[in-house]
Amino acid sequence: MTSTVPTFKAALFTRLDSALGAVQVTYGRPAPAGPEREWVWIGDARAVQASAAMGQRRREEEWTQDVVVSCISPVREPQQTLTERAFAIAALIEDSLRVWSAPGNAFGGVVRTALVVATDLEEPVSVEEREARITVRVACTNRI
Numbered sequence: 235m236t237s238t239v240p241t242f243k244a245a246l247f248t249r250l251d252s253a254l255g256a257v258q259v260t261y262g263r264p265a266p267a268g269p270e271r272e273w274v275w276i277g278d279a280r281a282v283q284a285s286a287a288m289g290q291r292r293r294e295e296e297w298t299q300d301v302v303v304s305c306i307s308p309v310r311e312p313q314q315t316l317t318e319r320a321f322a323i324a325a326l327i328e329d330s331l332r333v334w335s336a337p338g339n340a341f342g343g344v345v346r347t348a349l350v351v352a353t354d355l356e357e358p359v360s361v362e363e364r365e366a367r368i369t370v371r372v373a374c375t376n377r378i
Contacts, residue, residue, distance in 0.1 A: 238295055238345055238376040239279045245344045246299070246372075247276050253330050257323060274323065275302040277369075283378070295378050298351070301327055301370040306363050313357055313364050320366035324353055327370055345376040 243261060251259040258270040269275075281297030305320045328350045334341055341348055352371040357364070 236293075236378050237281060237283075238374070238378055239281055239297060239299070242299065242341075242344050242348070242374060242376075243276050243279070245342055246301070246348075249330060249334065250274060250276070250301075250327060254323065254326060269304060269306070271306050272319070272323065273302075273304045273306075274327070275304070277302045293378050294375065296373070296375050299348075299372040299374055301372060303327070303368040303370065304365060305367075306365045309359070309362065309364055311364060313359075313366070316364055316366035317355065317357065320355075320368045321353075324368045324370050331372065345374045347373070347375045349373050 247259060247261045254274060257272045257274055258264065259274045259276070261276050263275065264273070277300040279297050279299045281295055283293045283295045285293055303320050303323045305316045305323070307316055331348055331350060335348065340346075349372065350370055351373040354369040354371070356367045358367065359365075
């Protein structure tokens with residue numbers, strides 16, 4: 235099956251890796267050392283395809299790309315600080331997508347559209363550490 239998902243994930247990884255500076259950005263889960271204290275993972279995608287015209291060659295692909303932002307610290311650090319930092323990183327991701335959508339060569343020709351449509355916040359706590367985890371959902375479309 236032909237899909238734009240892997241190409242978009244690679245392009246988004248390259249873009250965010252250079253834009254986010256000291257924040258660790260990964261295409262998959264980092265191994266073997268695991269994630270750093272501030273980490274962005276170009277994660278799961280859920281896609282559907284439909285015929286774009288008569289026949290089977292041209293299709294419209296629509297998918298949601300998850301971009302997970304994680305900020306971790308020892309339990310003694312305030313949760314509010316982690317949550318605010320995670321939202322600041324998520325805002326940088328959204329700003330980067332807006333800039334990348336500029337007319338002329340939107341998204342480097344990789345996709346037709348990529349727009350943040352949701353953000354989900356989780357704040358898991360363990361005995362050793364706190365975390366603020368935001369899943370940024372990016373809705374994408376392309377003709378393949």
